[in-house]
Amino acid sequence: DAEITQSPRHKITETGRQVTLACHQTWNHNNMFWYRQDLGHGLRLIHYSYGVHDTNKGEVSDGYSVSRSNTEDLPLTLESAASSQTSVYFCASKGAADEKLFFGSGTQLSVL
Amino acid sequence: GESVGLHLPTLSVQEGDNSIINCAYSNSASDYFIWYKQESGKGPQFIIDIRSNMDKRQGQRVTVLLNKTVKHLSLQIAATQPGDSAVYFCAENFRNTGNQFYFGTGTSLTVIP
Numbered sequence: 001d002a003e004i005t006q007s008p009r010h011k012i013t014e015t016g017r018q019v020t021l022a023c024h025q026t027w028n029h030n031n032m033f034w035y036r037q038d039l040g041h042g043l044r045l046i047h048y049s050y051g052v053h054d055t056n057k058g059e060v061s062d063g064y065s066v067s068r069s070n071t072e073d074l075p076l077t078l079e080s081a082a083s084s085q086t087s088v089y090f091c092a093s094k095g096a097a098d099e100k101l102f103f104g105s106g107t108q109l110s111v112l
Numbered sequence: 113g114e115s116v117g118l119h120l121p122t123l124s125v126q127e128g129d130n131s132i133i134n135c136a137y138s139n140s141a142s143d144y145f146i147w148y149k150q151e152s153g154k155g156p157q158f159i160i161d162i163r164s165n166m167d168k169r170q171g172q173r174v175t176v177l178l179n180k181t182v183k184h185l186s187l188q189i190a191a192t193q194p195g196d197s198a199v200y201f202c203a204e205n206f207r208n209t210g211n212q213f214y215f216g217t218g219t220s221l222t223v224i225p
Contacts, residue, residue, distance in 0.1 A: 103157070
């Protein structure tokens with residue numbers, strides 16, 4: 001069955017380190033998204049991509065970057081991790097417009 | 113930006129009762145809505161969706177109602193079971209943002225056995 005997987009499930013890092021979270025989907029979806037989820041907030045969009053080599057900033061993109069070299073993967077990089085980036089990160093993908101988002105299981109990131 | 117909100121942050125119901133979870137949206141141009149269920153430690157799981165050309169849609173034990181006049185969305189769960197305990201949130205999509213969704217903060221549903 002098609003799926004979307006994230007790795008690692010849990011990550012602890014130190015302030016200032018570079019961290020990359022992986023996202024891989026097998027639906028052949030063009031559209032992929034990264035969200036962060038924090039208490040008191042709904043899912044907030046970090047970056048998104050509508051296809052290979054396409055990347056766009058979301059509402060909370062500062063300190064994050066993504067790259068899209070193929071259809072299946074959209075890795076999220078924290079250039080210099082900050083404690084404010086401690087959060088749960090979700091990757092999602094969808095097909096055409098008006099189709100639902102499929103989410104991964106999330107990555108719990110702690111920046112100490 | 114647009115906001116999607118929920119009227120109540122928590123809801124407790126007795127097992128077997130019906131549950132109603134509400135969501136308000138502010139963009140009248142929103143044309144596609146989804147309800148998600150999120151259990152502790154897991155990713156959001158699709159429950160049911162509805163497009164703006166519909167007022168009601170039913171699934172297995174769940175019904176979504178859309179009132180475009182007051183920009184209100186609700187999720188009804190029939191005969192609520194302990195396995196329904198989770199956070200539920202709505203998401204809206206409108207065409208002028210392409211494929212982006214906006215999410216509410218969620219309602220935590222607790223089912224009392």
